[in-house]
Amino acid sequence: LIQIYQPLNFLGFVYREIKQSLVDMEKMFSIISENAEIQDSPDAKDLIVKGGEVVFDHVSFHYAQNRTILKDVSFRVPAGSMTAIVGSSGAGKSTISRILFRFYDIAAGTVTIDGQDIRQVTQTSVRRHIGVVPQDTVLFNDTIRYNIRYGNPDASDEQVEEAARLARIDKFIETLPEGYDTEVGERGLKLSGGEKQRVAIARTILKNPSILLLDEATSALDSHTERDIQAALKTVAKDRTTLVIAHRLSTIIDADEILVMEAGQIVERGRHAELLAKQGLYYSMWQKQQEASEAREKLAALEESV
Numbered sequence: 001l002i003q004i005y006q007p008l009n010f011l012g013f014v015y016r017e018i019k020q021s022l023v024d025m026e027k028m029f030s031i032i033s034e035n036a037e038i039q040d041s042p043d044a045k046d047l048i049v050k051g052g053e054v055v056f057d058h059v060s061f062h063y064a065q066n067r068t069i070l071k072d073v074s075f076r077v078p079a080g081s082m083t084a085i086v087g088s089s090g091a092g093k094s095t096i097s098r099i100l101f102r103f104y105d106i107a108a109g110t111v112t113i114d115g116q117d118i119r120q121v122t123q124t125s126v127r128r129h130i131g132v133v134p135q136d137t138v139l140f141n142d143t144i145r146y147n148i149r150y151g152n153p154d155a156s157d158e159q160v161e162e163a164a165r166l167a168r169i170d171k172f173i174e175t176l177p178e179g180y181d182t183e184v185g186e187r188g189l190k191l192s193g194g195e196k197q198r199v200a201i202a203r204t205i206l207k208n209p210s211i212l213l214l215d216e217a218t219s220a221l222d223s224h225t226e227r228d229i230q231a232a233l234k235t236v237a238k239d240r241t242t243l244v245i246a247h248r249l250s251t252i253i254d255a256d257e258i259l260v261m262e263a264g265q266i267v268e269r270g271r272h273a274e275l276l277a278k279q280g281l282y283y284s285m286w287q288k289q290q291e292a293s294e295a296r297e298k299l300a301a302l303e304e305s306v
């Protein structure tokens with residue numbers, strides 16, 4: 001039975017990994033079949049990563065022939081730095097991360113990692129060097145230790161626990177009746193969105209990739225959890241090339257560069273203060289978010305007073 005179960009379980013992994021990495025679940029089946037069309041070039045070598053510099057050079061892309069999604073997108077993420085991508089829903093932010101992960105090939109331009117075109121190297125080697133912290137992590141029906149160790153099956157118990165500490169999930173795990181041996185997932189203990197994201201961060205710490213793709217959760221977290229997650233993300237992003245798809249602008253004010261996207265194009269770029277000074281799209285997004293958070297605070301204060 002175990003011989004049948006293990007491959008099935010593995011397929012389950014792949015299925016869930018693709019699902020969580022791509023975020024867009026409804027499109028999953030078409031993505032899996034489309035994904036099979038991406039072939040390694042016959043002479044593909046393994047990607048060699050030194051610092052992990054990512055460059056998009058005049059990239060254009062469409063999912064369907066008649067609808068261009070990315071138009072002439074160019075940016076460079078120097079090794080070890082952080083670039084944030086912001087913009088309204090449908091602007092093309094997640095598409096950029098899917099292209100970097102090479103789930104799709106582009107129509108024009110090049111994407112390189114440390115100077116190597118990602119079409120000229122093996123897909124597995126590209127994915128080995130990229131860690132993904134998705135919006136919503138799907139946990140395996142197994143112990144929390146197993147779920148963290150998934151980032152690196154060779155990790156020792158001590159390494160798993162150290163990763164949990166760095167991801168700020170250790171205190172939570174210690175409160176569980178069976179600690180690291182507690183069963184989680186659909187059939188076990190259900191974790192909150194913030195807890196699952198920290199499990200994903202711990203996994204990524206164990207995977208130890210040079211490049212990190214963070215897809216910030218859209219759902220609002222309570223301010224305590226938000227702070228913990230921000231601190232954990234900061235730890236995992238340190239010294240790695242990081243691309244973050246951000247929804248809350250307050251979380252990216254320290255980014256080395258912010259790309260503002262609209263309808264598949266980068267319409268503004270710069271650091272937080274520079275973009276505010278421009279008084280353009282970023283500035284108006286910032287104003288809106290500030291107003292919304294002030295309104296939330298007032299409401300919370302009002303609720304407390306009654």
Ligand code: ATP
Binds near residue numbers: 027064087093095
């Ligand atoms: P959000 O903030 O809502 O996640 P986004 O900026 O990440 O949005 P993308 O997911 O990159 O946007 O999508 C960009 C555009 O591409 C959207 O118009 C979307 O409908 C379209 N799109 C996304 N995935 C597919 C797909 N598999 N096939 C066809 N079109 C797609």
